[in-house]
Amino acid sequence: MRDPRLFNEALLAKWLWRFMNEKGNLWREVVAIKYGTTNFGRYPSMSNGSYGCSLWRYIFKCFESFFPHFSFEGGDGTTISFWHNQWSGEGLLKDLFLSLYALVQDRDAFVANY
Helix, strand or coil, rough: CCCHHHHHHHHHHHHHHHHHCCCHHHHHHHHHHHHHHHCCCCEEEECCCCCCCHHHHHHHCHHHHHHHHHHCCCCCCCEEECCCCCCCCCCCHHHHCCCHHHHCCCCEHHHCCC
């Protein structure tokens, strides 16, 4: 018999994975418009409004446990934030190099810019 809690977390994580990978789908665009996105539209945002009992709130709750296990390919670097995405393997560069980040003029630069 399956553990229902783990099975539910796996299903919620699947919706998050689909959100991050199915960029052209209508359902994803509706969720992005209704609840917002962060990091250049790559990741979902938590709903701040009082929408009652929202399914997306429950899906988003597992984002913090799901995110450390998520990775992506760099490609040409035009969609990866230099400071805000974990692309180096050690952590976010803005957290690793605080004094350098404080001096940066373009904090929204992509990897391709550098």
